[in-house]
Amino acid sequence: MPSIAKPIAVHPSLHRNAIGLNLRDYEGAMSTLCAGCGHDSITAAITRALWELSIEPHMIAKLSGIGCSSKTPTYFVSGAHGFNSAHGRMAAIATGANAANRELTYIGISGDGDSLSIGLGHLCHAIRRNVNMLYVIENNGVYGLTKGQFSASADVGSKSKRGEANRMAPIDPAMLALSIGATFVARSFSGDKEQLVPILKAAIAHRGFALVDVISPCVTFNDHNGSTKSYLYTRKHMQKTTEADFVPPATEILATIGQSGTTTVTMHDGSVVRFTAVPKDYDPTNRQQVLNYLQQNHDAIATGLLYVDESVADLHEMNRTPATSLSRVPQEKLCPGAAALNELQEDFR
Amino acid sequence: MHQLLRTRVNDFALKLANVNGTGSASANSLLMQAIFRMGIPVSGKNLFPSNIQGLPTWYEIRVNKDGYTARALDYDLMVAMNSQTYAQDVAEVREGGYLLYDSTWPLDPHLIREDVNYLAVPFSKMCNETFKEARERILMKNIAYAGTLVALLDVDMGVVEQLLDEKFSAKKAMRESNTKALRLGYDFAKEHLQCPLPFHLEKMDANGDKILIDGNTAAALGCVYAGATVAAWYPITPSTSCMDAFKEFCEKYRKDPETGDNNFCILQAEDELGAIGMVIGASWNGARAFTSTSGPGISLMNELLGLAYYAEIPAVIVDVQRVGPSTGMPTRTQQGDVMEAAYASHGDTKHILLFPSNPAECFEFAPKAFDLAERFQTPVFLMTDLDIGMNDWVVPRLTWDGTYVPDRGRVLNQEQVSQLAKFQRYYPEDENFVAARTLPGMHSKGAFFTRGSGHNKFGGYTETPAEYQEVVDRLLKKHQAAAKFVPAPVIVKQPGARVGIITIGGCDPAVREAVDLLAARGIAADYMRIRGFPFDSSVEDFIMHHNFCFVVEQNRDAQLRSLLVLETSVPKDRLRSVLSYGGFPLSARHVVDPILGQVPPEPQTVAPKTDSNLRTVKSDSWE
Numbered sequence: 001m002p003s004i005a006k007p008i009a010v011h012p013s014l015h016r017n018a019i020g021l022n023l024r025d026y027e028g029a030m031s032t033l034c035a036g037c038g039h040d041s042i043t044a045a046i047t048r049a050l051w052e053l054s055i056e057p058h059m060i061a062k063l064s065g066i067g068c069s070s071k072t073p074t075y076f077v078s079g080a081h082g083f084n085s086a087h088g089r090m091a092a093i094a095t096g097a098n099a100a101n102r103e104l105t106y107i108g109i110s111g112d113g114d115s116l117s118i119g120l121g122h123l124c125h126a127i128r129r130n131v132n133m134l135y136v137i138e139n140n141g142v143y144g145l146t147k148g149q150f151s152a153s154a155d156v157g158s159k160s161k162r163g164e165a166n167r168m169a170p171i172d173p174a175m176l177a178l179s180i181g182a183t184f185v186a187r188s189f190s191g192d193k194e195q196l197v198p199i200l201k202a203a204i205a206h207r208g209f210a211l212v213d214v215i216s217p218c219v220t221f222n223d224h225n226g227s228t229k230s231y232l233y234t235r236k237h238m239q240k241t242t243e244a245d246f247v248p249p250a251t252e253i254l255a256t257i258g259q260s261g262t263t264t265v266t267m268h269d270g271s272v273v274r275f276t277a278v279p280k281d282y283d284p285t286n287r288q289q290v291l292n293y294l295q296q297n298h299d300a301i302a303t304g305l306l307y308v309d310e311s312v313a314d315l316h317e318m319n320r321t322p323a324t325s326l327s328r329v330p331q332e333k334l335c336p337g338a339a340a341l342n343e344l345q346e347d348f349r
Numbered sequence: 350m351h352q353l354l355r356t357r358v359n360d361f362a363l364k365l366a367n368v369n370g371t372g373s374a375s376a377n378s379l380l381m382q383a384i385f386r387m388g389i390p391v392s393g394k395n396l397f398p399s400n401i402q403g404l405p406t407w408y409e410i411r412v413n414k415d416g417y418t419a420r421a422l423d424y425d426l427m428v429a430m431n432s433q434t435y436a437q438d439v440a441e442v443r444e445g446g447y448l449l450y451d452s453t454w455p456l457d458p459h460l461i462r463e464d465v466n467y468l469a470v471p472f473s474k475m476c477n478e479t480f481k482e483a484r485e486r487i488l489m490k491n492i493a494y495a496g497t498l499v500a501l502l503d504v505d506m507g508v509v510e511q512l513l514d515e516k517f518s519a520k521k522a523m524r525e526s527n528t529k530a531l532r533l534g535y536d537f538a539k540e541h542l543q544c545p546l547p548f549h550l551e552k553m554d555a556n557g558d559k560i561l562i563d564g565n566t567a568a569a570l571g572c573v574y575a576g577a578t579v580a581a582w583y584p585i586t587p588s589t590s591c592m593d594a595f596k597e598f599c600e601k602y603r604k605d606p607e608t609g610d611n612n613f614c615i616l617q618a619e620d621e622l623g624a625i626g627m628v629i630g631a632s633w634n635g636a637r638a639f640t641s642t643s644g645p646g647i648s649l650m651n652e653l654l655g656l657a658y659y660a661e662i663p664a665v666i667v668d669v670q671r672v673g674p675s676t677g678m679p680t681r682t683q684q685g686d687v688m689e690a691a692y693a694s695h696g697d698t699k700h701i702l703l704f705p706s707n708p709a710e711c712f713e714f715a716p717k718a719f720d721l722a723e724r725f726q727t728p729v730f731l732m733t734d735l736d737i738g739m740n741d742w743v744v745p746r747l748t749w750d751g752t753y754v755p756d757r758g759r760v761l762n763q764e765q766v767s768q769l770a771k772f773q774r775y776y777p778e779d780e781n782f783v784a785a786r787t788l789p790g791m792h793s794k795g796a797f798f799t800r801g802s803g804h805n806k807f808g809g810y811t812e813t814p815a816e817y818q819e820v821v822d823r824l825l826k827k828h829q830a831a832a833k834f835v836p837a838p839v840i841v842k843q844p845g846a847r848v849g850i851i852t853i854g855g856c857d858p859a860v861r862e863a864v865d866l867l868a869a870r871g872i873a874a875d876y877m878r879i880r881g882f883p884f885d886s887s888v889e890d891f892i893m894h895h896n897f898c899f900v901v902e903q904n905r906d907a908q909l910r911s912l913l914v915l916e917t918s919v920p921k922d923r924l925r926s927v928l929s930y931g932g933f934p935l936s937a938r939h940v941v942d943p944i945l946g947q948v949p950p951e952p953q954t955v956a957p958k959t960d961s962n963l964r965t966v967k968s969d970s971w972e
Contacts, residue, residue, distance in 0.1 A: 079796050081789035081790075081799070082798040083798075083799040084801070085653075085656060085801060091623075092619075092622065092627050093630035094630060095630060096581060096626060096629060096631035099627065099631055099636070100578070100579050100614075100633075100634035100638065101634045103790060104790050122622070122623050125618070125619040125623065319614050319615075321612075322612065325635075326578045326579065327578065327634055331754070333605065334612060335576055336574065340602065341570075341574070341747055345560050
């Protein structure tokens with residue numbers, strides 16, 4: 001994808017994180033998306049989340065498929081390896097990458113075409129395997145690069161720029177993920193950084209696959225009257241189901257949680273997600289309740305950290321792989337050697 | 350009356366006709382293994398249906414003291430245990446041969462051939478009287494006919510007993526039933542039939558320390574030895590047993606003795622698109638990763654194989670070829686993926702292919718495939734087939750060089766990366782046109798964007814014609830450079846030969862036998878078995894040193910020949926095709942007869958006219 005390098009100019013007052021890096025260290029090349037594109041706001045939120053979490057840039061792997069959304073990994077953390085793969089295949093490639101090296105933080109960026117049509121199978125199975133990664137769907141209901149076709153997330157009745165109405169039922173990634181055992185499901189809006197950043201941080205801390213569906217209006221093809229993924233429509237219909245606050249591990253804040261939060265969930269790494277403004281009877285750790293809630297409130301766009309379960313083993317735990325990267329296991333441990341081969345061959349006599 | 354075959358020791362073929370799913374496979378492999386242990390060259394070919402239970406299935410055993418163990422088409426003995434296929438099975442017995450059948454029920458008169466000797470044994474009756482359980486009666490009938498064959502063919506009973514002891518060491522009751530059934534068939538034959546038959550076995554010492562192994566198991570073992578840690582696959586016949594074996598070997602060899610951790614990760618993918626994606630992701634991240642599949646899987650993998658080729662990411666693909674197109678015949682063998690694999694994916698792509706001829710080479714070539722994939726940062730195909738992959742072959746004992754160090758190719762380590770002024774992914778290149786890569790997780794200076802979209806030699810996005818071409822031109826040179834690194838062809842020359850015979854893979858034993866048979870008929874032919882693509886210059890030299898060459902392969906469209914025409918500068922008319930593609934393993938006759946029809950049995954062969962290449966001979970009619 002084309003990209004433009006940013007001028008290197010760091011204001012001395014820029015804050016440094018725990019590993020001494022400032023926000024600019026987590027930025028990438030200049031975006032070449034349309035001005036006002038929701039995706040750029042998500043990029044900014046990811047940049048901030050990674051900076052706030054103080055993850056070393058080279059320990060991050062950014063993966064994407066094909067589409068407008070899939071261009072965005074170029075626009076954050078230029079010090080991280082990136083893989084702009086093929087349309088719909090990112091989940092599979094990320095699964096293999098994660099299998100080889102579990103020590104990295106995996107950020108997968110996808111779109112509604114990439115994830116809900118051509119790559120739907122890979123997405124579902126990455127969820128089932130509970131691959132430890134953040135998986136962001138930058139969801140605009142439309143195919144941008146091919147100029148405005150409906151995607152599988154377009155709502156019934158939503159109109160294209162040319163006025164044609166979509167008649168097919170949409171695939172709701174949050175409902176889908178919940179129904180196949182996802183362990184972390186969140187929805188947010190690109191225009192709400194306050195909500196998105198803590199969600200992204202919690203998603204990265206999550207043990208396993210974290211799906212974050214972000215409504216991200218397409219200013220060029222899907223921001224008109226009649227669209228249900230426009231800025232206006234989303235702002236009008238967005239309903240903050242939960243407000244989540246992410247508390248990093250080892251900061252002594254646990255004592256205050258009980259007073260201000262309705263629910264807290266301790267993440268696998270010891271960090272805490274503190275939910276506030278949760279509707280009565282909403283339990284973000286109860287899959288059935290969350291599904292019921294989403295079904296009953298389908299007219300609104302329910303946002304927030306919708307569901308989390310830290311108790312499920314991730315891909316590596318299920319496969320009992322070593323705690324460190326498989327790719328670093330030395331050959332001596334991998335090759336049984338000549339003597340073992342001789343012995344084995346007695347079975348083939 | 351029936352004419353008798355002359356006495357032949359250790360030189361005959363038998364075919365066993367069974368019903369799929371009735372347990373015949375264990376009886377048949379018991380026989381095959383016993384003959385192997387008697388030190389006699391032997392092969393077993395399983396001709397099975399795509400079915401779990403009920404359809405006809407055959408097993409062929411060829412015994413040959415001189416070591417010719419390609420599939421034989423003349424059956425001295427037919428073991429006809431499937432009434433559904435009686436007519437066909439009776440018809441396939443050679444003149445003067447024998448047919449063993451279950452005489453519990455009388456044979457229909459139309460099945461009686463005057464020139465065949467019938468051996469009647471009431472297997473069902475005996476088993477029904479001896480065993481109580483219905484399932485046991487069916488299973489033990491197989492062991493009973495094995496017992497009869499032990500008597501008829503002079504199989505060493507001690508060896509058979511030993512095999513049963515090993516197989517049922519933990520199952521005493523099973524061992525007893527098997528002994529009983531074996532004796533039923535053996536004793537009946539000894540009492541009622543002429544034992545042994547004119548063709549029978551005698552102990553030899555031709556097998557030395559050879560082993561009996563199938564190619565899928567051997568390829569899997571090779572992947573373990575190569576140090577593969579990530580394997581991703583989607584179940585597909587006939588490759589499934591490759592991943593099953595990999596898992597088994599990993600369970601045995603890859604459990605960390607200190608921690609109990611698995612030093613491997615096997616991912617059963619959602620489809621072959623996912624499987625190759627996982628392999629590419631893992632290789633990108635520095636693991637040795639592979640997939641095992643067959644033609645339909647390669648079709649699906651085409652998309653991402655192009656990505657791996659263009660973005661220069663290693664990948665190893667074990668392709669156990671089966672009969673295509675489409676679903677084709679999943680349980681039948683073919684070499685039908687040659688062209689598909691060579692040029693897999695859209696755009697200009699070329700891949701490295703290795704062609705093992707038997708399980709021993711599957712083992713040997715697996716680490717080579719990983720070395721080449723990492724050295725050249727590209728997909729490498731290990732092209733086996735169902736015949737190699739699923740049949741047991743007698744092969745030389747596998748050896749392992751303890752000094753083997755995996756060739757990880759040009760990968761910068763942390764120190765090298767940290768000292769770089771600026772990392773450029775595809776520049777500079779080495780003498781093999783390969784540029785150094787970096788792995789994620791090492792250093793920020795090595796970070797770059799891997800992409801399947803247009804890129805320049807620095808790894809940056811481009812839509813500029815010159816920048817794009819510079820990269821793909823280097824990729825072509827890189828592919829050509831690999832020719833020196835793939836296994837060289839095996840060439841066997843004969844004095845005065847003016848004709849060459851070229852082949853690949855599992856055709857090897859049949860073609861070698863054919864070369865000898867042709868020599869006996871006065872046609873001297875040199876032999877070349879190609880073992881890798883891109884072709885080394887020795888391939889072209891061989892062709893140019895002969896007036897013309899026959900290219901023997903198992904597909905309809907002469908894919909190897911096409912590849913030779915496309916990728917060498919030899920004139921098209923120097924290559925003639927001998928094709929067999931019905932789905933069964935190749936026999937020497939499939940090769941000899943078409944060549945005899947084209948070459949006069951005199952050494953002074955005349956160079957063909959230019960249109961001679963059109964005289965393609967299809968030998969499929971024997972199937």
